[in-house]
Amino acid sequence: MKWDVKSFVGGIVVGSALFSGLALAAPAYPxxxxxxxxxxxxxxxxxxxxxxxxxxxxxxxxxxxxPIRFVAENLGKSVIYDGKTKSIYLGKLPAGKMYSKMEAVELVKKKFAGSLTPQHIVEYDHDDEKGHYVIQIYQTVVNNFQSGDSYTSTYGWFVVNPNTGEIRSLLQ
Known part of the structure; x- marks a missing residue:
């Protein structure tokens, strides 16, 4: 196969297009x-x-x-990190199964998988007064592509019990 200037320039253009999105996809670290x-x-x-x-x-x-490990160990507590659930345990482990915030999000995604679109975002928002996880399902809808105006369309708010994994609507 013979390489010419047109092939070379075309390769550079395609390569530039493919790798130009890397900077946009980079996380926003401080x-x-x-x-x-x-x-x-x-x-x-x-x-x-x-x-x-x-x-x-x-x-x-x-x-x-x-540094949490330094602080906890100086307070006489052990520290265990579970990378799968993104959980940090200080001192004693829970007596029974406890769902992490990440697991709660996955439970909600699984429960509503049939009715959500790829544009829906399922996200942990906060803990309620009982210590349950509050999860929001929403999507951002652009209503004017020229100006970039958009709004948030909420599918629902849900509460997940960290002890049982039970999901209920926040509106109940």
Missing amino acids: DSSEINKTPFTYYFDGVPKSPAMDVQGILYKNSVYV
Whole structure:
């Protein structure tokens, strides 16, 4: 097969088109210039302690984020991270099955799978006063493509019991 200038330029154009979306798809991490990486001193019952230099806390937008393992272990608690459910357990494990927020979202997706479109978003919103997870199903509808005006169309609000996995409508 013979390569010519037209093939070469065509390959560059196709390659550019394929990889131009990578920057748009990149997650919006905080700008590192906004993060203050000053080492903090932590006091446990009046005794100062500092974590290793590679696990320091950070100050970002006036909130301090601390290394949870360092803090929990200095309070005499064990720390277990479950990557599958995105759950962090401090101290004792729950006595029975507990559904995580991510599992609750998946339960709601599964329950309503037949009536949702790919445009629907199923998302954890908050915990209610009983400690149940509040999940919203919605979609964003663009009503003017030129101006970009859009609105949120809510399919429903649902509550998931973290102990049983029971799903009920928030409107009941």
